[in-house]
Amino acid sequence: MRKIVVIGHGGHSKVVQDTIQSLGGHTLIAVLDDRYTDISYKDGVQFGPVSEAKKLAKDHDVVFTIAIGTNWVREKIAKELYDYGATFETLIHPFSFVSPSAHIGPGSVVMAGTVINADAVIGSHVIVNSGSIVEHDNFIGDYAHISPGSVMTGNVTVGTGAHVGAGAKVIPGKTIGDWAVVGAGAVVVHDIPHEQTAVGVPAVVKSKVLIK
Known part of the structure; x- marks a missing residue:
């Protein structure tokens, strides 16, 4: 124990x-x-x-x-x-799926109903929240939060401390910058710069993030 x-x-x-x-x-x-x-x-x-x-x-x-x-x-x-x-x-709920080739760092939590697919890399102290999908070859930086029901398609990069809102979707190959915020339900079709908030379908940068 x-x-x-x-x-x-x-x-x-x-x-x-x-x-x-x-x-x-x-x-x-x-x-x-x-x-x-x-x-x-x-x-x-x-x-x-x-x-x-x-x-x-x-x-x-x-x-x-x-x-x-x-x-x-x-x-x-x-x-x-x-x-x-x-x-x-590192806590991984038994009702999630994590590929054997994925890597998850210390302090991270993978909630029920999530899918983390082949060669995904999850940093330290990341929240992969309920029912979210992190597809193949994703890189999720330390302290990021992937909110419930969100979908990171293939080859997505999510920067350190970034927050992807509930139900958001990111198309393949896009990058969300460090400490950026993607609003709930947004669809990311362009890279999101560091410390910026993006909302809407498609997601558009609206404001700078006040981190602390």
């Missing part, structure tokens, strides 16, 4: 915890979120602020997952936890 700590206790965290439960082989020992100022326990699980991660990371049998949907926040916390010496778990 691996001891796992979940960082974040919002709606996304509920789905991550369900994924952990579906896998077996893991024991949830703590849920940390700065909504908590004190330490408490329920059913053997510790609840407390994120600062408690520094103590828990000293146990080499403990692994972490960051269950926070906002990409730049996930990056910030990951960097803090790396400084503590934390190790991150």
Whole structure:
């Protein structure tokens, strides 16, 4: 049994915890979120602020997952936890399909109903959310979020920290820049520059992303 700590206790965290439960082989020992100022326990699980991660990371049998949907926040916390010496778990729901030739980095979460096909590369701390498709030869950068029901067709590149909205589609060979945002339901037929928001069918750049 691996001891796992979940960082974040919002709606996304509920789905991550369900994924952990579906896998077996893991024991949830703590849920940390700065909504908590004190330490408490329920059913053997510790609840407390994120600062408690520094103590828990000293146990080499403990692994972490960051269950926070906002990409730049996930990056910030990951960097803090790396400084503590934390190790991150890759979580892949049993009701997903991941090609044997795909690669998924540490700290990433693959939700139920997803498909990740041949030679796709998924970076670290990526969310591949429920029912999304990452086709062959995709590259998904660290801290990106592929939202529910979205489709990345073949040879798509999604940059670091980019967010592809629910139900969006990206045609083959296109690139979504670092920290860019693609709106829900958009159809990407042209490359999207770094730190830009694109919406519509076809997707058109509308504004600069305010990252932090």
